[in-house]
Amino acid sequence: MKQILFLLLITLCSCHSTTSKKGQENEADSILLQEELYPDSIFKSKPIPTEEEQEQSSETTSFVLQPVPRDIPTGEAVSPTSLSMQTEYDYYPLSTTEVKLTVTNYSQQEYMCGNDYSLTYYNNDKRQWETLPTDPIIEDIAWILDPEYPSGEQTIKLYTSEVPNRAGKYRIYKAFNRNAQVAYAEFELVDEAGAKRLRKQMDAASWNGKTISSQNIYGSGMRGDSIFVDLINNSIHFQKLFRKEMLNYSVINYGAVRKPSPFTQRAYTDTLQISMKTEKPVYPIGTESVNVILTNKNLSQQNLFFGEYYFVARKQGEQWIPLHDNSLVHDIGIILKPDGDYHFKAKLYPLFNDNTSGQYRVYKEVEFNGINKKWYMAAEFKIE
CATH class of the missing domain: 2.60.40.10 (Immunoglobulins)
Incomplete structure (x- = not known):
């Protein structure tokens, strides 16, 4: 009886082992078949990315616009008597990051341009104008300067993070009338030594007394690259006249505008x-x-x-x-x-x-x- 039970156990184990092997083979065949039919399906195993890998992937796919230099436009130079380009000031300190530009049409004809521009710096050592980074996004807006609306304004950014400011001359160029004509505005950035030079020139001009402003000044001083000017008549009108006749520097401090009080004593x-x-x-x-x-x-x-x-x-x-x-x-x-x-x-x-x-x-x-x-x-x- 024991022998019969032992034989039965051997037979059952043998059957179970055969069935398991066949099931594994069938399962493996099924997976292979699915991979052949659907190679990119979910049945293909993929590792789950870490948070660091996800951040790096996001940084890789982000798109950042960088400031770009633009070539100096070519074309016939516009006469300043017909069209002028001027910055708000002739001189700025090295810390300047923005310059206000005004374009004015003095003629009876029409001038057209857009917001695009070129910015350059004059390299004294190389004796040539170098292009500097400009706004990477230029709005496609047309300027039409005619006798009825003769002026337009634009703020030009100096990308100091890309190219640090240097003391010297700069120019802003713009093309007009389908790039047939070109004009520019020139300004200068000065360091502390340059500001001292400007003050000396201003003081020398004040001694000759040939202008209204030279007779309207009775003192000046300096702190860093800032110039302090005392005007006899310190009104807005005479401050503007001083910038026109004497020195058009962005960091001149005139102090508070003073209005004389009535004299009431006997x-x-x-x-x-x-x-x-x-x-x-x-x-x-x-x-x-x-x-x-x-x-x-x-x-x-x-x-x-x-x-x-x-x-x-x-x-x-x-x-x-x-x-x-x-x-x-x-x-x-x-x-x-x-x-x-x-x-x-x-x-x-x-x-x-x-x-x-x-x-x-x-x-x-x-x-x-x-x-x-x-x-x-x-x-x-x-x-x-």
Whole structure:
């Protein structure tokens, strides 16, 4: 009986083993067949990418536009009398990243262009203009400059991350009328040494006194590559005129715009045997200065004491408004003895004061020597 059971167990194991082998073979054949029929199907095993591999794959497929240099356009040069290209300033510091460009048509004909441009730097060592990176995306917008709409503006970016700024001359070129004509605007970037050079040139020009602005300046200073300018008449109008006549540099600091306050203190033309008057009662428009006479006829034989400073005011309504003047004077004391006269010129600065017809006064502060009590004398005159 035991022998019969043992034989049965052997037979069953043998059958099971045969069946398993056949099943494995059939399964393997099935997989091979599917791979042949569907080589890119999910049945093909693929490794799962890591997070780092996924990030690298994303970076590889991203598309970044880089600034590109553009060749200088060719064509006939446009006359500046017909069409001008100018940057907002002639000089900029090395830290500049943007430059504002204005194109103006002065002729009666039409000029057409787009937003495309070329930017160049003059290499003194190589004695040639080098193209610099420009905006990689140029909007396809047409400019039509005609007598009715003669101007257009554009902001030009300096890609300092691509090519660092260098001291020297730069040009912005644009092509017009289907690339048949070309024009450019030139500007200069300066370092601290260049800014000092500009200030010296400005100070030298201020001494010749040939322009309104040269007579409107009474001092300048520097801090780094910034220039500080003190104007006698520090208004927006005269700041613009200074940039036009003297120096068009982007980092000139003029300080706050000042408006003269009305002079409200009491003044005398004749008091305590002290009098003051102008040489003439009436002067023509455009008069640059008036002669003033201060007289001491003090009966108590007291000396009159004062300084060089004075100012001139114009009557507006019921108020006396001081004119813009150069307040920098020598700090010296002047003594006028009894029965003496003191003559001085009072400048009216007509170039940067609107000295129209009207009533004017010259004011001067005085006191008796040794007595600490001051008052104002006034000499009145007219401009007609």
